[in-house]
Amino acid sequence: xxxxxxxxxxxxxxxxxxxxxxxxxxxxxxxxxxxxxxxxxxxxxxxxxxxxxxxxxxxxxxxxxxxxxxxxxxxxxxxxxxxxxxxxxxxxxxxxxxxxxxxxxxxxxxxxxxxxxxxxxxxxxxxxxxxxxxxxxxxxxxxxxxxxxxxxxxxxxxxxxxxxxxxxxxxxxxxxxxxxxxxxxxxxxxxxxxxxxxxxxxxxxxxxxxxxxxxxxxxxxxxxxxxxxxxxxxxxxxxxxxxxxxxxxxxxxxxxxxxxxxxxxxxxxxxxxxxxxxxxxxxxxxxxxxxxxxxxxxxxxxxxxxxxxxxxxxxxxxxxxxxxxxxxxxxxxxxxxxxxxxxxxxxxxxxxxxxxxxxxxxxxxxxxxxxxxxxxxxxxxxxxxxxxxxxxxxxxxxxxxxxxxxxxxxxxxxxxxxxxxxxxxxxxxxxxxxxxxxxxxxxxxxxxxxxxxxxxxxxxxxxxxxxxxxxxxxxxxxxxxxxxxxxxxxxxxxxxxxxxxxxxxxxxxxxxxxxxxxxxxxxxxxxxxxxxxxxxxxxxxxxxxxxxxxxxxxxxxxxxxxxxxxxxxxxxxxxxxxxxxxxxxxxxxxxxxxxxxx
Numbered sequence: 001x002x003x004x005x006x007x008x009x010x011x012x013x014x015x016x017x018x019x020x021x022x023x024x025x026x027x028x029x030x031x032x033x034x035x036x037x038x039x040x041x042x043x044x045x046x047x048x049x050x051x052x053x054x055x056x057x058x059x060x061x062x063x064x065x066x067x068x069x070x071x072x073x074x075x076x077x078x079x080x081x082x083x084x085x086x087x088x089x090x091x092x093x094x095x096x097x098x099x100x101x102x103x104x105x106x107x108x109x110x111x112x113x114x115x116x117x118x119x120x121x122x123x124x125x126x127x128x129x130x131x132x133x134x135x136x137x138x139x140x141x142x143x144x145x146x147x148x149x150x151x152x153x154x155x156x157x158x159x160x161x162x163x164x165x166x167x168x169x170x171x172x173x174x175x176x177x178x179x180x181x182x183x184x185x186x187x188x189x190x191x192x193x194x195x196x197x198x199x200x201x202x203x204x205x206x207x208x209x210x211x212x213x214x215x216x217x218x219x220x221x222x223x224x225x226x227x228x229x230x231x232x233x234x235x236x237x238x239x240x241x242x243x244x245x246x247x248x249x250x251x252x253x254x255x256x257x258x259x260x261x262x263x264x265x266x267x268x269x270x271x272x273x274x275x276x277x278x279x280x281x282x283x284x285x286x287x288x289x290x291x292x293x294x295x296x297x298x299x300x301x302x303x304x305x306x307x308x309x310x311x312x313x314x315x316x317x318x319x320x321x322x323x324x325x326x327x328x329x330x331x332x333x334x335x336x337x338x339x340x341x342x343x344x345x346x347x348x349x350x351x352x353x354x355x356x357x358x359x360x361x362x363x364x365x366x367x368x369x370x371x372x373x374x375x376x377x378x379x380x381x382x383x384x385x386x387x388x389x390x391x392x393x394x395x396x397x398x399x400x401x402x403x404x405x406x407x408x409x410x411x412x413x414x415x416x417x418x419x420x421x422x423x424x425x426x427x428x429x430x431x432x433x434x435x436x437x438x439x440x441x442x443x444x445x446x447x448x449x450x451x452x453x454x455x456x457x458x459x460x461x462x463x464x465x466x467x468x469x470x471x472x473x474x475x476x477x478x479x480x481x482x483x484x485x486x487x488x489x490x491x492x493x494x495x496x497x498x499x500x501x502x503x504x505x506x507x508x509x510x511x512x513x514x515x516x517x518x519x520x521x522x523x524x525x526x527x528x529x530x531x532x533x534x535x536x537x538x539x540x541x542x543x544x545x546x547x548x549x550x551x552x553x554x555x556x557x558x559x560x561x562x563x564x565x566x567x568x569x570x571x572x573x574x575x576x577x578x579x580x581x582x583x584x585x586x587x588x589x590x591x592x593x594x595x596x597x598x
Contacts, residue, residue, distance in 0.1 A: 003051055003219055008043070008092065009163040009212040015093050016164070018074030020054070023063035025231075026086050032441055033103050033384070036091045037125040040105060040158065043092070043214045044123060044207060051217055052085030053237055055230050058223030062230070070099050083234045085218070096211070098159035102434075104128050104144045106155035109203055113154030126155055126385050129444070131431040134566070140430065147177035151200065160204055163212035170204060246300050247283040250308065258312045262286075265312070269319055275468070276326045278336040280343050288347035288388075289318055292395055293354060298347040299388035317354050325350035328367065332374060333454035335471045339438070341378040341446040344387040348395045349374070355402045366402050368586040373398060373420065375583035378447035380424035394420045426580065432573045437493035439476055448495035451538070451579045455589055457500045458536040463529070466500060474500040479539060480565055484549075488558040490565060496572045497565075499537045535591040538579065540571035574598045 014020040031039075042049050055062070057078050065081060067073050068090050082089060095105045110122040120126060130139050143149035150157060160170055178197050181189050221230055254262040266282055276282060290311040291302030311318070328349060334340055349370055356366045373394070377383055382390055397418040399405075406412050415421040427444065436442045438449035457466040457474075464470055477499045478485075478492055485492040534541055543564070549557045578594050 003217040005215050005217050007212065008214045008216060011089060011216055012093070012096070012163050014080070015068055015071050015089065018067065018072060018076045019078060020080040020082055021061075021065035021067055021078050022086055023081050023083070024066055025063070026082075029069055029087070029090055031087050031091055033127050033129075034387075035087075036095055036103075037105065037127050037385070039088060039091050040095055040107075041125045044107060044125070044210055046210060046214060049088065049216060050085075051219055052088070053083040053219050053221070053233065054085075055081040055083055055221045055225060056223040057081060062227050068093055070094055070097065080220075083221070083230065084237045085216075088216070095158050096162040098157055102130050102436075104130055105158040106150065107158060107161075107207060109154050109156060111154070112151055112156075112200065112203075115153040120154075120386055120389075124386070125158075129381060129384055129431075131428075131434045133430045134433060140428070147173045148179070151177040156200075156204060156207065161208050161211045163208065170201070174201060246303055247287060250287065250303060254308045254312060257309050260312055262312075265315060269322070273319070273323045273326065275330070276322045278468070279326060279329060279334075279340060279346055280337055285322055285346060285350070286318065289321060289350045290314070292347045292351040292392070293318060293321075297388045297392050298344075298395075302388070318350075321350035321353040324353040324356070328370060329374075330468055332371065333456075333466075334450055335453065335466075335468045339446060339449060339453060339471070341443045341450055342383045342387070344383040344391045345374055345377050348391050348398070351395060352398055352402060355399060369398065369401060369415070371586040372415065372584055373418070375580065376420055376424070376426075378443060378450055379427050379580050379584065380420065381427070382420045382424045383443065390419065394418055426584070429573050429577050432576055433494075433496065433569055435495035437476070438495050438498055445495040448576055449498060449500070451576050451583070452498075453500065454583070455538065455579070455591055456536045458533040459502045460499075460530075460533055461504070462502065463533055464502065470502075471500075473502055475503045477501045479537075479544065480568065484561070485565065488561045490562060494569065496569045496576070499539065532591075535595060538572055538575040538591070538594065540568060540575065543568040543571045571598070 011020075039049070057080060061078055061081065063081060065078065068082075068086070071093060094100055098104055104127065106126045106128070108120045108122070108124050108126045110120070128141065128144050130141070130144065132139050139145070143153075157173075160166070160173060174197060178193065178200065181193050185193075221233065251262045254260060266286060269286075270277060270282055276285065279285070287303040288298035291306045292298045293314060294302075294306045294310060296302035296305045325346060329335075329340075337343070340346075352366075352370065357363050382394075397413065400413040400417070401415070404412065431444060432448060435444040435448050438445045453466055458464065466474065479497050479499050480492065482492040485497075531541055534544070549560065552560065575594055575598050578598050579589055582589060582594075
């Protein structure tokens with residue numbers, strides 16, 4: 001077979017007309033915001049994206065099929081089944097409509113940026129996490145839907161780039177983004193207005209042309225291909241390809257310049273400090289930390305740029321930093337990668353330990369700063385976009401504080417000079433309310449769980465305290481049972497509805513109403529002990545104990561359950577935010593103190 005060319009305009013048209021569908025055996029959407037943004041970035045830079053695989057459809061479809069997520073369902077004939085490339089095509093379709101509930105995508109144009117919140121790379125993809133305020137139903141931040149506020153930040157929404165005739169939509173956006181000057185405005189002002197409008201219009205036109213004409217090549221299996229053969233090709237294309245990684249190539253470079261095996265160094269490091277690998281693949285941690293120690297970005301580009309000889313020569317410093325980083329996270333109740341809100345902090349903390357002493361007041365002062373940085377990273381939007389670039393800027397500023405550097409006016413650097421402190425406010429409680437289930441890799445959902453882990457998360461039944469040894473035996477438990485909420489049509493997979501408890505305890509609880517399993521605990525232990533265990537999860541006991549759904553009609557039960565669950569979520573959100581406000585100042589947490597404040 002030979003690869004055939006097809007531009008995004010043609011792919012888009014086929015999806016829009018319902019001419020291309022997915023076999024039902026394909027998995028559903030799996031890409032996170034970072035991968036989607038990376039895909040869009042690849043397109044607007046006109047870089048290659050890889051080959052897509054289709055199966056041509058003859059008189060009848062060989063597989064039961066479904067439409068791409070959010071694609072229109074039409075009565076048109078299906079001509080193709082998409083065997084490989086679903087994630088790419090779905091992400092393109094949805095980003096070009098900006099119809100993700102919790103994310104909005106933009107292209108950043110530096111020339112139009114009058115906001116200067118962050119200095120991003122020109123023509124880079126920017127995404128913003130969204131949340132809904134329950135009281136008003138509005139989607140925040142509001143500025144994402146206001147053309148004038150977007151343009152002030154140099155942001156053009158990606159839905160203006162979809163390759164169809166949407167000139168009226170573009171004109172409407174331009175009118176709102178650049179309100180026309182009043183009739184009595186001078187000629188100079190009018191001329192500046194029309195020049196700016198033309199520049200913005202031309203930029204949108206250029207971006208649209210890039211997107212529409214971008215080539216996404218494909219291989220096509222003919223319609224007469226046997227079903228078993230098509231499935232075998234699908235499996236092979238999805239599992240048999242393993243290209244060289246950045247680490248593999250750097251291993252070869254190290255061996256060529258140092259005659260040392262990076263694999264051997266990594267193995268020895270893991271044997272001495274096995275706990276480091278709990279937080280990320282050791283190879284990734286080595287590259288990002290080594291790059292940052294040399295003044296390069298903690299990403300692939302930084303790894304390419306760094307001096308490989310110096311990396312080996314500074315190995316002891318790197319090893320000590322990674323060891324201390326893992327120890328620090330463990331002390332903060334972050335025990336592994338599955339419970340880590342963002343890995344952007346790892347290389348920053350490990351690299352800063354190069355300038356932190358082993359003991360004494362200086363270490364205490366510096367680690368207080370690290371605590372403030374860590375928790376602020378979990379509860380601001382700092383690392384939602386351009387995480388390596390932002391981590392690099394924060395590292396450099398934090399290093400100046402730790403090394404007692406002074407400014408030109410001889411005043412010392414302080415946290416007010418660190419971008420994550422100076423430019424990023426804490427999330428609002430409404431965003432905590434909508435934070436997703438912590439098993440999903442979202443910063444906010446895992447941030448909520450991190451707060452609960454920090455408090456010890458005592459097991460409901462045994463009182464066992466959560467630590468690095470017991471974390472593997474913990475289960476993500478729905479405080480309000482999933483089955484109970486599902487019957488009422490209430491979403492249950494929220495971070496605020498989660499508690500980490502032992503598997504056996506979770507099986508014992510099952511789908512019992514919260515009030516019922518509370519009473520079960522009281523039968524064999526004291527109320528005070530039960531309260532201690534629930535408070536270690538910041539579970540508001542009075543709101544949890546509402547219960548009493550027996551004997552109610554389905555309608556009455558639904559109404560009461562919604563009211564009870566909403567009250568529970570709001571109280572727990574307030575407790576979490578109270579804890580966050582202490583953690584971002586390096587304070588210790590006391591459940592009883594938090595409950596007395598909220």
